[in-house]
Amino acid sequence: MKNSVGRELPDDLMKQLNYEGFKSTEIGEPEVQRVAPKVHVSTGDDKLVDSIEDVVKKTVKDGMTISFHHHFRNGDFVFNEVMRVIIDQGIKNLTLAPSSLTGVMNDIVIEAIKKGTITNITSSGMRGSLGDFVSHGGLKNPVIFRSHGNRARAIEHGDIKIDVAFLGVPNADKLGNANGMQGDAVFGSLGYALMDAQYADNVVLLTDNIMPYPNTPASIKQTQVDYVVKVDKVGDPDKIGSGATRFTKDPKELKIASMVNDVIVHSPYFKDGFSFQTGSGGAALAVTRYLRQAMIDNQIKASFALGGITKPTTDLLEEGLVRRVMDVQDFDKGAADSMHTNPNQQEIDASWYADPDNKGAMVDQLDVVILSALEIDTDFNVNVMTGSDGVIRGAVGGHQDAATAKLTIISAPLVRGRIATVVPKVTTNVTPGDSVDVLVTEYGIAINPKRKDLQKAFANLPGVPVYTIEELQQMAEKKVGKPKPLEFTDRTVALVEYRDGSIIDAINEVKD
Amino acid sequence: MEIKQTAIAGTLESSDIQIMLSKGQSGIQIDLESDVKKQFGDQINAVITETLKKFDIDNVKVKAVDKGALDCVIKARTIAAAQRALKTVDQPAWEVL
Numbered sequence: 001m002k003n004s005v006g007r008e009l010p011d012d013l014m015k016q017l018n019y020e021g022f023k024s025t026e027i028g029e030p031e032v033q034r035v036a037p038k039v040h041v042s043t044g045d046d047k048l049v050d051s052i053e054d055v056v057k058k059t060v061k062d063g064m065t066i067s068f069h070h071h072f073r074n075g076d077f078v079f080n081e082v083m084r085v086i087i088d089q090g091i092k093n094l095t096l097a098p099s100s101l102t103g104v105m106n107d108i109v110i111e112a113i114k115k116g117t118i119t120n121i122t123s124s125g126m127r128g129s130l131g132d133f134v135s136h137g138g139l140k141n142p143v144i145f146r147s148h149g150n151r152a153r154a155i156e157h158g159d160i161k162i163d164v165a166f167l168g169v170p171n172a173d174k175l176g177n178a179n180g181m182q183g184d185a186v187f188g189s190l191g192y193a194l195m196d197a198q199y200a201d202n203v204v205l206l207t208d209n210i211m212p213y214p215n216t217p218a219s220i221k222q223t224q225v226d227y228v229v230k231v232d233k234v235g236d237p238d239k240i241g242s243g244a245t246r247f248t249k250d251p252k253e254l255k256i257a258s259m260v261n262d263v264i265v266h267s268p269y270f271k272d273g274f275s276f277q278t279g280s281g282g283a284a285l286a287v288t289r290y291l292r293q294a295m296i297d298n299q300i301k302a303s304f305a306l307g308g309i310t311k312p313t314t315d316l317l318e319e320g321l322v323r324r325v326m327d328v329q330d331f332d333k334g335a336a337d338s339m340h341t342n343p344n345q346q347e348i349d350a351s352w353y354a355d356p357d358n359k360g361a362m363v364d365q366l367d368v369v370i371l372s373a374l375e376i377d378t379d380f381n382v383n384v385m386t387g388s389d390g391v392i393r394g395a396v397g398g399h400q401d402a403a404t405a406k407l408t409i410i411s412a413p414l415v416r417g418r419i420a421t422v423v424p425k426v427t428t429n430v431t432p433g434d435s436v437d438v439l440v441t442e443y444g445i446a447i448n449p450k451r452k453d454l455q456k457a458f459a460n461l462p463g464v465p466v467y468t469i470e471e472l473q474q475m476a477e478k479k480v481g482k483p484k485p486l487e488f489t490d491r492t493v494a495l496v497e498y499r500d501g502s503i504i505d506a507i508n509e510v511k512d
Numbered sequence: 513m514e515i516k517q518t519a520i521a522g523t524l525e526s527s528d529i530q531i532m533l534s535k536g537q538s539g540i541q542i543d544l545e546s547d548v549k550k551q552f553g554d555q556i557n558a559v560i561t562e563t564l565k566k567f568d569i570d571n572v573k574v575k576a577v578d579k580g581a582l583d584c585v586i587k588a589r590t591i592a593a594a595q596r597a598l599k600t601v602d603q604p605a606w607e608v609l
C-alpha cells in the first residue's frame with residue numbers, strides 16, 4: 001500500500017502491527033482514552049536497593065518493555081550498567097523503549113540484540129554502529145521510530161506499555177524525589193523522563209547523590225517511584241552537553257542564519273509576544289544571535305522560547321527579551337544551570353511539549369521554528385533519519401512536532417560535500433512537506449507554494465533571493481552531479497511513525 | 513606515457529580528493545576510498561581515468577582518497593598528480609585543461 005505522501009509501505013507488517021498509513025498532518029479533535037500504570041502500594045520506607053542486580057531481579061522478566069531517558073546523552077553511565085546486568089542475568093525478548101539512543105549505548109545494544117536480550121526497539125533515533133547494524137538487517141523485528149511528542153502520545157495511549165523504567169538522576173532522596181539540576185552530572189530539564197516516571201509500572205531511579213528527605217524541587221515525585229538505587233556515578237558531566245556554546249565562524253552557516261533571520265523578521269509573525277524554537281546546530285545558534293538584535297531594534301519581545309534549550313536562548317531570558325523558556329531538554333551546561341537559577345525557565349514534559357493528542361501542547365502555540373534537514377525534496381518533505389547512503393543515522397526528535405508551527409523554516413546548506421541536500425525525492429520521509437513553509441539555503445530561499453501569503457511577504461527582500469524548490473534542486477544537481485540510486489532489499493528494518501501514530505515511511509535494509 | 517616517479521596531489525580536507533599515482537603494469541588500476549562511493553564511485557573513477565588518458569598514461573596504480581570532491585576538483589588533483597608523476601611540472605599540459 002501507499003500512504004498519502006506516496007511512500008510504499010509493507011502490507012504484511014502494516015497488518016501484523018495494526019498500522020495505518022499516514023493521511024494528513026491534521027490531528028482534528030478526537031476523543032482519546034489514556035491508560036494508567038499499575039501501582040505497587042507502599043509507605044515508601046523500603047525503596048532503597050543496594051545494587052542494580054537486586055533491582056533487576058525484582059523487576060525485569062522475559063518479554064517485558066524497559067525504558068531509559070537520554071538526557072545524559074554521550075555522558076550516560078546508567079544505560080550501560082543496567083543493560084550489562086540484564087544481559088548477564090540471561091533475560092530475553094525485551095522491548096527497548098528509550099526516549100532516544102545515544103552513541104555511548106550502541107555497543108551494548110548490539111550485544112543485547114545478538115544475545116536475544118533485546119528483540120524489539122522503539123526510539124526517537126539511532127546513530128553510528130547501531131544504525132549501521134540495524135540498516136544491515138541485524139534486528140529481526142522492525143525498529144519503530146517515534147518523535148518526542150509521539151512517544152508521549154504512544155505512552156499515554158498504551159501503544160508503549162513500559163514495565164520498568166530505569167531513570168538516572170543527578171540527585172534523589174530515599175523515596176525518589178528527584179530533579180535534573182543538582183549534583184555532579186546535571187542536565188537540567190527531565191522532560192522526556194517525566195513520561196516514564198508517570199506511566200511505567202515500575203519506576204527505578206539510579207543516582208550517585210542521595211539527598212536528605214524530602215528533596216526539592218521534585219520533578220520526579222516519590223508517588224511515582226518504586227525503587228532508588230545508589231550507584232557510583234550516573235554520568236560524565238563533560239560529555240552530557242557541549243561546554244560553552246561557540247558561535248559559528250563558518251561563512252556558509254552565517255549566511256544561512258542571517259537569511260533565516262530576515263525571513264523571520266519579515267514574516268507576519270514577528271510582533272510583540274511571538275514565540276520561537278531554534279535547534280542546537282551552528283546555524284540555529286547564530287539565528288538566535290541575529291534574532292536578539294532584531295528584537296532589540298524593533299522593540300519586540302517574545303512570549304516564550306521552546307524546545308531543546310541552549311545558552312544563547314537563556315541569555316535572551318536574562319535580558320528580558322524572552323518572557324518564558326519552556327524547557328523539555330537542555331543542550332548545554334549554561335542552559336541547564338539557568339534552569340536551576342531562573343524561575344522563568346519552566347520544565348515541561350514531552351506531552352506538554354509536543355503530544356498531538358492533548359488539550360493543547362506547546363508546539364500548537366508555536367509561531368516560528370527553525371529545523372534542520374539531511375535532505376529536503378521538491379515536495380518539501382524532510383528526511384532527518386537516513387544518510388545519503390541509506391543507512392540510519394539520525395533521529396526524529398521533535399522535528400515532526402515542532403513543524404506544526406505557524407512558520408516552519410528548514411535551514412540547510414544546498415549541498416554538503418558532494419551530497420545534495422535538496423533532492424527530487426527524500427530517501428526517508430520523516431516530516432511531511434505539508435507542515436514545512438520555507439527552505440533557507442546559502443543561495444536563497446524556496447517557499448512552499450501553498451503559502452501564498454509568505455510568497456507575497458518575502459517577494460522583494462534585499463539579499464534574500466527567492467527560487468522555486470525545483471530550481472534549488474537543479475542548482476544542487478548541477479554542482480554535484482546525479483547520484484546513482486541507492487539499493488535496498490525488500491526487507492523492512494524500521495518503520496517511521498508520524499506524530500499521530502500512522503506510518504509515514506518504511507526503511508529497508510541496505511544492499512552492499 | 514611512463515610513470516617516472518610516485519607522486520601525490522590533494523589533501524584529506526573535506527571536499528578535496530588525494531590522488532597518488534605509482535608505477536603499474538596492468539592498465540589504470542584505481543583503488544578508491546570514498547564516503548560517497550555508492551552514489552558517485554563510478555563517476556569519480558571515470559573522471560580520473562579520462563584525465564589520465566589525456567596524458568596518455570595507460571599503466572598506473574591510482575590510490576584515491578575522496579572526501580566529497582566535485583568533478584572539477586578530482587580533475588585538477590589528477591592533473592597535478594600526473595604531471596608530478598611524469599616529471600613535467602614545468603610544462604603545464606594546457607590542452608588537458
